[in-house]
Amino acid sequence: MTTEKDLSKHPCFNRESAGTCGRVHLPIAPKCNIMCNFCNRKYDCVSESRPGVTSAVLSPAQALLYMDKVLEKEPRITVVGIAGPGDPLANPETIETIALLKDKYPHLLFCLSTNGLALPTHAKTLAELGVTHVTVTVNAVDPKIGAKVYSWARDGKVILRGEAAAALLLSRQLEGIKILKEHDVIVKSNTIVIPGVNDHHVLEVSKTLSELGVDIQNIMPIFPVADTPFADVPAPTHELIHNLREQAKDVVPQMTHCKRCRADAVGLLGKDLSGEMAGILGDCAKALPGVDLSKRPYVAVASREGLLVNMHLGEAHKFQIWKQDGDNFVFVEDRYAPEPGGGTKRWIDMAKLLLDCRAVLIAACGETPRKILADSGVLPYECSGLVESALAEVYGAGDLSKLKSRRKGLGKACCGGGGEGC
Secondary structure (H helix, E strand, C coil): CCCCCCHHHCCCCCHHHCCCCEEEECCCECCCCEEECCCCCCCCCCCCCCCCCCCCCCCHHHHHHHHHHHHHHCCCEEEEEECCECCHHHCCHHHHHHHHHHHHCCCCEEEEEECCCCHHHHHHHHHHCCEEEEEEECCCCCHHHHHHHEEEEEECCEEEEHHHHHHHHHHHHHHHHHHHHHCCCEEEEEEEECCCCCCCCHHHHHHHHHHHCCCEEEEEECCCCCCCCCCCCCCCCHHHHHHHHHHHCCCCCECCCCCCCCCCCEEECCEECHHHHHHHHHHHHHCCCCCCHHHCCEEEECCCCCCEECCEHHHCCEEEEEEEECCEEEEEEEEECCCCCCCHHHHHHHHHHCCCEEEEEECECCHHHHHHHHHHCCEEEECCEEHHHHHHHHCCCCCHHHHCCCCCCCCCCCCCCCCCCC
8 A cells, every 4th residue: 555645745855845744865875976076075064964974873674763763753844864974875785775765664754865876777666665855966077077076986896086977967867867767756956066076067967857858956066074085165155146046046946044954963954953863863873673682792893912903804814702791891702703715604603603792893894794793793884093982982881983994094984095996
């Protein structure tokens, strides 16, 4: 049975509902497939409000648990969205999460935001899962201009740069939007105005969006962020943004009430609760739904010398096993890791080795072992610093966000690096 949904209750697409209908963004998508020259997702500050920022990343099961708690806190939520902190369609967890939400909360509106690179592959599936609203960020419809906006794009295992990357991205955006409209999905396009780069080109973008049948465009100013190629680009003036919207409004309807939401935004647009909910979000990120923690009293640690968490999961030849004893932490034993090689079998054997552990503390971890371990009930924590400080967080007394790994060239974990594994 199909549940009828009131499409007018999306506050981002319908300004009239912004004061009565809320949204929640589930941060389940850390990986990204392009590198935007304005993007830096290395920060998880609860006081910073911009896309790409979140206090934690959830698994699909954890997202469902968090959703339960959000609706208890704010029953006016009508929309559940996925907007990062990476690109939702670069993360298989996105489809899994939406499927779980559809089963439990079929009355809610489902939406996501994407750069569009993987959109043609997933557009039909999204529509079939009941996604009603999709936002596609289109900053240029000329690859020469797009090449100034994006450093690289990764399509499967192929990394493209310059105009080749921008041309591929544009073709996927156009194709993906067309498929969405064929399936009656409401489409919004974000266009980020970058002075000296695409500010003269925005109306051309608007015309292309109109031809595709895009329902609304959100012309928004760049927010210069430290440690990005556009860090020193001046933000466009309010007058420039106003004039661009005035020029474009007769071409495609304009959004004028955007709040530049975080990847973990929650609440009404004017009354965001992400700071208030950060603790609950963090608790859910540590939760292992369906796992009996009484049967997993231990935590495994990858450490070179026994004092610091400082080894990648793949390079760890052994793990320290720790347990909590009152207010203290006690070393139990060393366990030797499976020998390198063997593909996924090594990670499956590692999961069996750590069957009585609720978590493993490592400096870094690839996506395949992360999923295998998490699916087996062992939660991988990427962190650095003192072992006992990290143990305090796992057992519920500390703040692991302060210990998160900060590695250079983080193409694998944030929107930076060279694109090899983001």
